[in-house]
Amino acid sequence: QLEAQKPFELSQAPLLRASVLRLSEQRHILLVTVHHIVSDGWSSGILTREVGALYAAFAQGLPSPLAPLELQYADYAAWQRGWLRDEALSKQVSWWRGQLAGAPHALELPTDRPRPPVQTANGGTLPIELGSQLTAELRALCLREGVTPFMALLSAFQVLLARYSGQDDIVVGSPIANRQRSEIEGIVGFFVNTLALRARLTGEMTFRELLAQVKETTLGAYTHQDVPFEKLVDELKPERDLSRSPLFQVMFALQNTGRSAGPQDGEEKSPLEPMQVDSGTAKFDLSLLCGDFGDDIGGLL
Template sequence: MSTEELPLSYAQQRLWFLDQLKPNSAFYNTTITWHLEGRLDQAVLKRSLQEVIQRHEILRTNFIAVDGKASQIIHEEINWTISVTDLTNLSSTEQEVAAKQLVQQKALQPFDLANELLIRATLVVLSENEHIFSICMHHIVNDGWSTGVFIQELATLYNAYLQGLPSPLTPLTIQYADFALWQREWLQGEVRQRQLNYWQKQLADAPDLLSLPTDRPRASMQTVAGANHRFVLSEQLTLQLVKLSQEQGVTLFMTLLAVFDTLLYRYTGQEDILVGTPIANRNQSQLEQLIGFFVNTLVMRTSLEGDPTFSELLIQVRKIATEAYTHQDLPFEMLVEALQPERDLSYTPLFQVMFALDDNSLHSMELTGLKVNPIPIEWETAKFDLSLSMENTARGLI
């Protein structure tokens, strides 16, 4: 174990604080699951997983309190292995039920940030040529981009080891702890104030709440109970949206955000719309290959005052998004602390609606000799009043 106690990044510190307030919660667990069809080499899979964990210090990190302050401790050696459950003696119907229960149980099992590795892998054996494979990590060591890095490195290692080859991965020059140190040293003084000045001006006099019409009164304290609804925009409609974006000189994200803003305006009647959106927050090329909690949240504020045309709205969204990207380094936690919005336990501060456009290609996994298909997990939780998460796939926007 490293004897050095290292600081957390600002985003990590917020999650650590939330964990102290409400321990034994699985709310910030992130899980991805696949169905594997074909001949799987379990020993090679285990070796590949262990190599990824050894390669990224953040996956060997625990978070402890030292004199009331959060610190991260990096372990040099770990005692970790994949959990394997054999269901070959069950019927196919029983297997389906048991596998789903097991994956959900692992996904909803809280992590102990101070005392256990914050990644767990589960392999369910259905037959010699059929498996369910699931990875669960705590958000404090992971984000969406990191999941993509993890998957690609795991696949690269598995495919190499299967052929008896050494790891083809280039050694990492920095680790997440270096980013956390750099962030705290860099985001000071004039740099921090310049970022803060923009956001204070941009969000001045913003409404506290976007009042979506609901089928029941808002609870006095926000709950995390929620539901999911999946839908697909056709390939033809998706291509039309891409073409419109190109013609208007905007990204697909900007077009979809403008559409979403319009929809929110139609449902609420409010002309001042605030929507949160995640951003990878990896401005330096060295950070792109790291696993860790880098993602930041930006607040996109759009005005529909004066009944603008959609083209006019797109111009506004492009300007707002471009400026937000320029000022993306200020951690959302720091922004909330500086703005001190009116706090109400029944809704989240600054915004209550989230929009994300994900890169579906990041989470595809190709393993030699295996047909790999992701299995969506239906969460019954929600961090915000409404979240719209879209992926651009070959079938269209999902």
């Protein structure tokens, strides 16, 4: 049986909670719940890495090995507020306005039951694995066409969505780290932004032509990634529907983080091991969340 210590708050506001489950004298599970308003996927990697470094040091009675931060998230927020306004904001929003003009209100995927009038967060996950051979063929295609694996997989996903929905105008959301300066790469905070990536397909279009279109769209979106998604929704004022998320209902992500490598020569094995948790929830109608692990690509649907 698990012996749970009383959960404790690490801040006055309930933005972070932690609990320890004791499995044995030498094995415990640390449950950390962090509000998305103060963290993102990149931050989770920072938190895991720094907790591991602190644990190893403190276990030996050593001081913290972490260097003090030169900047805090508040510094980034102040910079963003001072820069992203007036002409700079207008220029970015104008690009998105042109990019998403006339985009469909919804992606009508076939379902086995009626859509509820108010969207719920109920969901589940299925594993996805491309395998080493298909991944190698994908990389060869990317090399020939001058695109990234993200662009190629997004293109294929949009073709699949077009076939299932019968629509030729597809908008897919994708998260971007939005850490364009090296000074903020080590800061925990909510930097991530969401991009709405649109593809328009025709019956005569080849996949090579679609790749070129997706490449152009993606690079343009990266150049104009600074507009927060909620600000973009506020500016574009799309048709709102309680049963759907605005601008897009399908998400695609490809993280280039790599699998956790084992200890190198002379290194000790880390005392920390991540655990996969199925929350039983889903943020969108459909999310394809992949990781690029070098020899293969896989993830969750």
